[in-house]
Amino acid sequence: MVERTPFLNFFTHLILFVGFVFCVAPFVVVAIAASHNLKDVNDVPMSLLPGSDFWVNIKTAWTTADLGPKLLNSFIMAAGVAAGKVIISALTAFSIVYFRYPGRTLIFWLIFVTLMLPLEVRIVPTYAVVADVLSPYQAILDVTGISWLIEKVSGVRVSLSLGLLNSYTGLIMPLIATATGTFLYRQFFLTVPDELTEAARMDGAGPLRFFIDILLPLSRNNMAALGTIMFLWAWNQYLWPLLITTDQSHATAVTELKQLIPNVGGIPEWNIAMAGTLIVMLPPLIVVVAMQRWFVRGLIATEK
Amino acid sequence: MASITIRGVKKNYAKTQVVHGVDLDFASGEFVVILGPSGCGKSTLLRMIAGLEDISDGTIAIDDTVVNKLEPRERGCAMVFQNYALYPHMSVAQNIGYSLKVSGVPSAERSQRIQAVARTLELEQLLDRKPMALSGGQRQRVAMGRAMIREPKVFLFDEPLSNLDAKLRVQMRSEIRKLHRRLNATSVFVTHDQVEAMTLADRLVVMNGGRVEQVGTPGEIYSRPASRFVATFVGAPAMNILEGTVELDGLSLLGGSRRLAMARAGLPVGTKVAMGIRPEAVRLVAPGTPGALSAAVDLVEELGAGRVIYVDLDGAPFSVMTSEAIHPEPGSTVGLKISPEDMHFFSSETGSRLDVFKASVSEPAL
Numbered sequence: 001m002v003e004r005t006p007f008l009n010f011f012t013h014l015i016l017f018v019g020f021v022f023c024v025a026p027f028v029v030v031a032i033a034a035s036h037n038l039k040d041v042n043d044v045p046m047s048l049l050p051g052s053d054f055w056v057n058i059k060t061a062w063t064t065a066d067l068g069p070k071l072l073n074s075f076i077m078a079a080g081v082a083a084g085k086v087i088i089s090a091l092t093a094f095s096i097v098y099f100r101y102p103g104r105t106l107i108f109w110l111i112f113v114t115l116m117l118p119l120e121v122r123i124v125p126t127y128a129v130v131a132d133v134l135s136p137y138q139a140i141l142d143v144t145g146i147s148w149l150i151e152k153v154s155g156v157r158v159s160l161s162l163g164l165l166n167s168y169t170g171l172i173m174p175l176i177a178t179a180t181g182t183f184l185y186r187q188f189f190l191t192v193p194d195e196l197t198e199a200a201r202m203d204g205a206g207p208l209r210f211f212i213d214i215l216l217p218l219s220r221n222n223m224a225a226l227g228t229i230m231f232l233w234a235w236n237q238y239l240w241p242l243l244i245t246t247d248q249s250h251a252t253a254v255t256e257l258k259q260l261i262p263n264v265g266g267i268p269e270w271n272i273a274m275a276g277t278l279i280v281m282l283p284p285l286i287v288v289v290a291m292q293r294w295f296v297r298g299l300i301a302t303e304k
Numbered sequence: 305m306a307s308i309t310i311r312g313v314k315k316n317y318a319k320t321q322v323v324h325g326v327d328l329d330f331a332s333g334e335f336v337v338i339l340g341p342s343g344c345g346k347s348t349l350l351r352m353i354a355g356l357e358d359i360s361d362g363t364i365a366i367d368d369t370v371v372n373k374l375e376p377r378e379r380g381c382a383m384v385f386q387n388y389a390l391y392p393h394m395s396v397a398q399n400i401g402y403s404l405k406v407s408g409v410p411s412a413e414r415s416q417r418i419q420a421v422a423r424t425l426e427l428e429q430l431l432d433r434k435p436m437a438l439s440g441g442q443r444q445r446v447a448m449g450r451a452m453i454r455e456p457k458v459f460l461f462d463e464p465l466s467n468l469d470a471k472l473r474v475q476m477r478s479e480i481r482k483l484h485r486r487l488n489a490t491s492v493f494v495t496h497d498q499v500e501a502m503t504l505a506d507r508l509v510v511m512n513g514g515r516v517e518q519v520g521t522p523g524e525i526y527s528r529p530a531s532r533f534v535a536t537f538v539g540a541p542a543m544n545i546l547e548g549t550v551e552l553d554g555l556s557l558l559g560g561s562r563r564l565a566m567a568r569a570g571l572p573v574g575t576k577v578a579m580g581i582r583p584e585a586v587r588l589v590a591p592g593t594p595g596a597l598s599a600a601v602d603l604v605e606e607l608g609a610g611r612v613i614y615v616d617l618d619g620a621p622f623s624v625m626t627s628e629a630i631h632p633e634p635g636s637t638v639g640l641k642i643s644p645e646d647m648h649f650f651s652s653e654t655g656s657r658l659d660v661f662k663a664s665v666s667e668p669a670l
Contacts, residue, residue, distance in 0.1 A: 195389035198356050203403035203450070204377030213402075217393040 027281075034058070034274040041271040053271065061276035065259045066248075073168075074235055074253040075283065080172040081234035082227045089181030089226065090219065094211050096182070097189040098197070114179045119240060127243060130170045134160035166247040175234055181226050188222050189215065224294030232284050253280045306380065306457035306490050307332045308353065312362035315348050315514075322348055324514040325362065330492065330507075335484050337493045339501040340511035341537065347462055349511070350494045354383050354460050366458060382451035383460040387467065388443045390435040390450075397422075397431040400449040421449045424483075441472045448480075452487070459484075461493040465500060477503055498538050502526070510534050530657050532650040535580045541612055541623045543580045547652065550575040561618045562597065576652035583612065583625040585646035588632075589639040596639035601632045613638070 029048075033041050036051035061067065096108050119126060128135065138160045141147040147158040164170030192215065200210045216223075241252040260276040262268045288295070308330040315323035323345040330336050338346040351357040353364055355376035363370050371379045382403075390399050397418050398405075404414045422428045425445045435443055444464060451459060461480070465473045481504055484491055495501050501508055502522040510517045510525060510533075518530035529535035535543045548557040548564070550571045555564040557579065564579075571577070589596045599615035599622060610627040615638065624640060632638050649658040 193387065193389065195385045195387055196391065199383075199385060199389035199391070199450075200402075201356065201376045202354065202381070202383045203454075204406045205402075209406060214391055214393075220393075 030274045030277055033271055034278055036271050038267070038269060038271060041274075042268055054275070057271050057275035058279065061260055061272045061279060064272065065253075065256045065276055067253060067256065067276065067279055069249070070251055070253040070256045071280075071283065073171075073250055074280075076168055077171045077175075077237075077241070077252060078231045078234040080168065081175045082231040084172060084176035085178075085181045085230045086223050086227050088176055089185050090211075090216065090223070092182045093185030093189055094215065097186055098207065111179045111182055114177070115183075118178070119174060123239065123243065126174050130164045130174060130244060133162045133164055165244050166250045168250070170244050171241060171250065171252075172234075175237065175240065181230070184222060184226055185219065188219055192218060221294055221297045224291055225297075228287060228291040228295045231287050235284050306367040308458065308490060308492070309365040309368075310349075310353075310362070311365075313349070313352060313359055313364060314361035315345065315352060315357065316360045321360075322514050323352075323360075326511075326516055328509060328516065328519065330490055332490055333488045335481075335491045335493065335504060335506045336509060337495060337501040337505035337507075338509045338511060339495060339498060339538070340517075342496055344511045345514040346494045346496075346511045350383075350460055350462055350492060353379075353458070353492060354381050355379050356383075380457035381460055382454050382456035382458070383462065384444075384447045384451050384464040386463045388435070388447040388464075390443060390446055392435055395432050395434060396427060396438070396446050396449075399435065399446055400427075400453055403450065403454050417453055421453045424452070424486075425449050440468050441476060444468060444472075444476055445479075448483070452483075456489060459487075459489050459491040461491065461495075463495055464493075466495070466497070473500070480504065498540065502538075510537065512537070528657070529580075529648060532578055532580070532655040535648055535650065539582055541583050541625060543582050543648070544586075544622050545650075546579045546581075546617075546620060546622075548577050548579055550577060555579070558618045558620055571658075577658060578650045578652050580648040580650065581642055581646055583623040585642070586624045586626075587641040588613070588624060588626055588628065588630055589641045591637045591639045593639045593641065596641045598637050598639050601634050601636050601638055603634060604631065615640070 032048055032050050033046065034057050035054035036046070037053045040047055040051050092111065096104065096111075132138075138147070138158070141150075141158055141160075150156060150158050164173070196214065197210065200214055205213060236254060237252070238254055241250075242255045245251045245255070257273070257276055257280055260269075260273040262270065262273065308328075310326055310328040310330075313323060313326045314321060326345075326349060338349065340346045348357060352359050353366075355371065355374060355378075359372050363372055365371065366379060366381070391402065394402065397415070400421055401414050401418045404417065409417075418431070419428070422431055425448060427442070427445055427449060430438065430442060430446075435446065438446065444467075447464065464480075465476055468476060477500060480493075493501075493504055505522050507519065508522050508525050509519050512533045518525055518534045520528075520530075525534060525538055529538065529543075532545065536545065546557050547559075548555045550573055551563075552573055555577065556562075557564060591598045597617065599617045601613060601615050602621075603614040605612040605614070610625060611631070613624045613626065613630075613632060615622050615624060617640075622640075624638075650656065651658055
């Protein structure tokens with residue numbers, strides 16, 4: 001029931017306003033701090049009137065942390081994760097919802113279990129695998145004695161190795177392999193009427209044709225929602241990029257922010273740090289604003 | 305054009321059997337309607353012909369080719385679904401042309417054929433619209449167009465009119481009939497609506513509980529129902545059934561309160577039978593007329609052209625349909641006259657028609 005009285009109107013708006021202030025206040029403080037000079041930003045309490053050094057600080061932050069290439073790295077990683085997720089999740093969900101094959105339930109639960117094992121939990125084995133993708137296969141060969149056999153017979157020592165540290169592939173791949181997207185698609189696919197599938201079969205469309213011509217266009221909103229969420233999530237990743245990018249050329253913007261945070265005993269350039277933060281926050285903000293319409297539709301409603 | 309031959313077809317879901325051995329032959333170009341209550345297996349049978357359900361046992365052949373193992377697209381069938389099942393993201397033209405696109409028809413020929421189908425169905429103005437922006441009747445026509453464009457050997461209709469309002473349903477009914485006359489493709493139409501079934505069918509198949517009860521023209525089914533189920537299912541209002549027992553020189557009805565004098569026709573004394581009379585076959589006469597039953601009026605339903613009078617016949621409900629301008633008051637007494645040729649007899653045990661019995665009714669004295 002929706003009730004409308006002047007008092008309730010006022011009250012609900014008050015709650016909304018308080019919530020709004022709570023959410024926005026930190027950003028306002030960051031923006032104000034980014035506009036002060038070194039002296040003003042260290043005043044206690046800091047003046048809440050904007051200063052005049054905003055563009056200077058932004059420029060300093062940009063050059064100090066070398067944000068240009070770092071933002072590009074971040075963008076490649078986030079876009080790669082988002083795209084990979086959208087594709088892989090659609091395929092896995094398609095397989096789980098539309099096909100009956102032995103082991104289907106088992107696979108479904110295995111995917112489900114990965115929800116309980118986020119990257120942070122399995123970070124050591126994941127690092128080991130990315131450091132040498134082929135090491136599990138080498139281990140299998142060693143344990144079964146096949147590599148020993150090959151060495152005896154041919155004299156060639158089998159030594160498989162493919163390192164992905166300091167590469168975009170290494171940054172992106174482990175972040176793609178999670179189950180959230182699969183479930184989002186699964187829920188959507190389950191709402192697609194069976195008659196649509198049957199109509200496609202009567203029209204002569206095979207499974208892949210049906211997937212591409214009918215299922216994917218119908219899940220546009222889902223893709224947008226998932227893509228947006230994953231872009232933000234990947235953009236904000238800290239631990240994983242920090243761990244596997246020892247080389248500056250592959251570092252991401254979020255990890256590089258650390259460069260701007262003043263060391264203990266160093267010059268307290270918080271205005272520069274805040275300016276850097278604003279720059280790094282901007283791309284996700286643009287993505288959210290641009291995708292908002294699709295994003296909300298994909299999460300709350302299914303097109304009839 | 306193609307004939308369909310169904311032999312001993314069964315359908316099991318896990319342990320429950322929903323279709324118990326169906327044998328049917330549909331001639332080429334025939335319009336067959338499968339009629340039955342919900343859950344009688346009629347849609348399952350249709351979907352087995354279409355190839356959307358596996359056939360558990362028996363064979364289905366289209367034009368002498370057994371199609372049990374063929375994919376839907378290889379069977380040459382087109383289907384119109386109950387909820388239309390239009391692709392919501394495609395325009396009307398794309399919806400109609402999708403099957404041609406899948407089979408790789410060049411786009412020039414495709415649009416030509418779409419235009420031709422659209423002209424037949426009067427959809428030319430709507431070709432660029434999305435299904436969302438169409439009314440129920442228009443969606444229905446698009447669904448038909450999608451089936452037509454492939455020039456299928458067999459048309460399958462799965463209760464396609466049940467989502468339309470009453471007026472549109474009547475209109476689409478005649479359009480489907482006209483369309484069939486023009487295309488002359490074998491059509492199988494599933495419905496639970498007997499008026500739809502009667503008006504559309506060349507031949508009617510009545511199903512109940514996964515079995516075929518009767519196959520025949522609508523006229524045959526109405527005038528000579530093969531079983532008690534068919535008798536009560538076809539016709540509105542439903543046929544009146546009076547339970548009775550065979551006696552030495554006639555039939556005792558309504559627990560012995562009425563007797564019907566007639567020859568016994570070889571049935572042993574004590575056999576339970578059911579006598580059926582269609583409401584429209586009963587004549588209303590003045591109470592006390594010789595040979596008439598007297599009954600108390602419960603309720604009168606006005607239909608405009610006629611009225612249905614529900615009466616109480618010694619505790620049993622009984623309905624009479626009349627087009628005469630008679631308006632008996634509820635609670636008053638009326639006389640009912642029934643001719644012997646309008647009586648149908650069914651075995652109480654098996655429900656099947658007892659024709660021997662009917663022939664033996666001479667002038668009944670009730």
